[in-house]
Amino acid sequence: MIRLKGRERRAAERRHRQGMDAARQIVGRGILDEATDRIVPAAVVALVFGRTGERISADDARDFLNAALADRGFPLLPPTTEAAEAGEDQ
Template sequence: MNLKKIRARKAADRRHRQLLRAANHVVSRRALNGQIEQADPAEIIAIAFGRYELRIDDDEALDYLNAVLAERGYALLTRDATVPEAHA
C-alpha cells in the first residue's frame, strides 16, 4: 500500500470516529433528558461542523444516529427522522 492510500485510509478512519462521537453526544444528551425520540440528524450535522469542520448531509447523519441508537438498543429512525422503526 502506498503512502497516499495509507493517508486516505487514516483520514477516513478519523472522520468515521469523529462522526460517531458526534452521534454519541446527541444520543447521550437526549437519553439523559428522556427525549431519545427527539434525537435529530440535524444535531449531528451541526456538531460535526462545529467541532470537526465536517460537512455531511442528512442521510449520512441519520446513518450515524441510527448506528448509535441500534448499539444502545433504541428504535431506529426512518428517513423522515420523525417515526421510529419497530424492531423485528
C-alpha cells in the first residue's frame, strides 16, 4: 500500500468522495427511474467533471459504479473487453 502525505492523502480522499457521490447519484436515479441502461461509466465521468472540473478515467468511473451497485446489493457491471483481455494475459 502506498502511503501518502497529508495534502496528497486529503486530495485522494476528496477525489474518492466526489467519485462515489457521483456514482451513488447515477445508481440512485437509474434505479428510481427504472432506467438501468443509464448506469454507465460515462455518466459518472460527466457528472464528476461537471461538478468539479476534474477528469477521471472510465475505469475509475466503473470502479465507483460497481462499489455503489454492490453497496445497494445490485449486480456489478460486466468487465470491459480490455479488462477481460488483460485478465486473460495474467
